[in-house]
Amino acid sequence: MKCEVCRELLEEYLDGELEPQEREQLDAHLIACADCSESFAVLMAEQEIFTRYDREVEVPPFLWTRVAAHTVSERGAPKRSWLAPSLTGAIAVLLLAIAIGVFYKLSRYKAPDLTVATTPSTTASPNPVRESVPSAVPKIRKSRPRVKPVTAPPTADQSDVLSSELAYLDMDEQDTAKHIEQSKMLLRSIKNVQISETDDEIDVTYDKALSRRLLSENVVLRRDAEMKAKFPTKTLLADLEPFLIDIANLPDRARPQDVREIKERVKKTEIVAALLDYQDRGANNR
Amino acid sequence: MNTSADLVTRVCQGDADAFRLIFERYSRPVISFIYDMVNDRAVAEELTQETFVRAFRAIHTMRAETKLSTWLFGIARNVARESLRARARANTHVDLADKSVMDLSDDKPVPVEGLLSKELNDLIRRSLAALDEDKRMVFTLKVLHQCSYEEIAAITGFSLAKLKTDLHRARAEMRKKISPYAGVGYEV
Numbered sequence: 263m264k265c266e267v268c269r270e271l272l273e274e275y276l277d278g279e280l281e282p283q284e285r286e287q288l289d290a291h292l293i294a295c296a297d298c299s300e301s302f303a304v305l306m307a308e309q310e311i312f313t314r315y316d317r318e319v320e321v322p323p324f325l326w327t328r329v330a331a332h333t334v335s336e337r338g339a340p341k342r343s344w345l346a347p348s349l350t351g352a353i354a355v356l357l358l359a360i361a362i363g364v365f366y367k368l369s370r371y372k373a374p375d376l377t378v379a380t381t382p383s384t385t386a387s388p389n390p391v392r393e394s395v396p397s398a399v400p401k402i403r404k405s406r407p408r409v410k411p412v413t414a415p416p417t418a419d420q421s422d423v424l425s426s427e428l429a430y431l432d433m434d435e436q437d438t439a440k441h442i443e444q445s446k447m448l449l450r451s452i453k454n455v456q457i458s459e460t461d462d463e464i465d466v467t468y469d470k471a472l473s474r475r476l477l478s479e480n481v482v483l484r485r486d487a488e489m490k491a492k493f494p495t496k497t498l499l500a501d502l503e504p505f506l507i508d509i510a511n512l513p514d515r516a517r518p519q520d521v522r523e524i525k526e527r528v529k530k531t532e533i534v535a536a537l538l539d540y541q542d543r544g545a546n547n548r
Numbered sequence: 549m550n551t552s553a554d555l556v557t558r559v560c561q562g563d564a565d566a567f568r569l570i571f572e573r574y575s576r577p578v579i580s581f582i583y584d585m586v587n588d589r590a591v592a593e594e595l596t597q598e599t600f601v602r603a604f605r606a607i608h609t610m611r612a613e614t615k616l617s618t619w620l621f622g623i624a625r626n627v628a629r630e631s632l633r634a635r636a637r638a639n640t641h642v643d644l645a646d647k648s649v650m651d652l653s654d655d656k657p658v659p660v661e662g663l664l665s666k667e668l669n670d671l672i673r674r675s676l677a678a679l680d681e682d683k684r685m686v687f688t689l690k691v692l693h694q695c696s697y698e699e700i701a702a703i704t705g706f707s708l709a710k711l712k713t714d715l716h717r718a719r720a721e722m723r724k725k726i727s728p729y730a731g732v733g734y735e736v
Contacts, residue, residue, distance in 0.1 A: 315672045
């Protein structure tokens with residue numbers, strides 16, 4: 263064996279990846295060649311240094327507790343099916359289709375236009391409700407046109423949404439459909455907000471809290487979609503996420519220009535249309 | 549029996565203890581690998597958690613011929629890559645190819661023995677972080693975790709040719725950084 267060949271193979275030799283015949287040839291060459299033997303000794307020394315590398319990283323005792331909380335404690339066992347996976351998937355798709363159909367049917371019997379403003383005690387008007395306040399104090403919009411999302415109210419404290427336990431809830435297709443619907447309502451609400459030149463602040467407390475909850479759900483659903491190779495769903499949720507983040511990060515009383523920016527972006531990117539399209543296409547195309 | 553294959557079967561049958569055994573057996577190599585990739589202890593903990601949660605959810609999809617450690621490292625690799633991408637997008641990525649790493653190559657005197665271990669660990673950590681992602685992954689799996697080429701190919705999805713090339717280049721880059729500690733001015 264020539265020295266050049268030997269040196270080319272030295273790393274594989276060290277890694278134990280050579281075929282037996284090559285290994286034997288290299289063994290013989292290393293015995294006979296001092297230069298190559300020295301090169302190999304250097305490689306060995308280098309390997310020894312890396313072997314002694316101590317990252318000082320330990321598995322913290324609480325980690326199993328956290329993992330268990332989202333796995334064995336949550337469900338007892340992974341969803342191993344008594345049904346074949348493909349049949350399970352088909353049933354899930356069917357259920358989603360039924361859920362969307364029922365929702366669509368019900369929505370047609372509700373208010374004729376979900377985007378039109380409704381306020382609790384007044385009839386809707388084109389120029390929505392705004393409280394009269396003395397001109398000396400900043401104007402804060404207390405209420406504004408908002409679609410009532412089909413959702414439970416947000417929980418009290420959502421300041422930690424990004425690390426919330428919600429992040430690992432086991433969600434299925436129906437949850438995705440519900441999530442898309444609620445997100446669509448939220449974004450429509452933002453898209454339809456009337457911002458006047460005289461507004462100093464806009465009260466977005468409700469939207470912000472809702473957005474935080476939806477953001478948390480979105481992260482889980484997006485990962486879930488990715489895991490299950492539902493790429494259109496994953497892409498849509500990935501597109502949705504920046505909007506939820508921006509709304510979630512607004513102060514309770516947001517500056518009009520900040521709200522306007524989000525509003526314009528919702529319009530420009532046609533994210534609402536994308537959400538609608540996703541719903542319209544139905545479960546069979548996903 | 550507590551072979552990996554048995555543990556997987558038991559987890560699929562709903563045995564929570566079996567999953568705990570899998571965690572106990574593999575959490576340390578997984579967190580080490582992730583730490584090598586992301587160079588952040590807190591992030592490594594979080595991503596290790598994510599890895600095992602994903603593994604639990606998908607364990608029934610694992611093929612019988614797949615080695616559990618390879619499969620777990622594959623998930624860990626995906627989780628780490630996603631995190632690195634997200635950090636890069638958020639511009640929070642810290643470039644660890646810093647001057648102190650470069651300064652330690654070639655001409656610097658070898659530190660005294662007492663400081664060697666800590667400094668060397670720190671140097672290796674920073675030098676790893678300075679490698680590009682593919683090289684870092686291959687180097688970590690081969691040199692620090694002693695995976696075979698076949699396992700690395702299964703974990704990373706790289707061809708044998710690519711992983712050999714990346715590994716050779718990674719070794720060369722790491723060699724430059726640690727050569728003062730090896731005590732020899734060498735070429736391989």
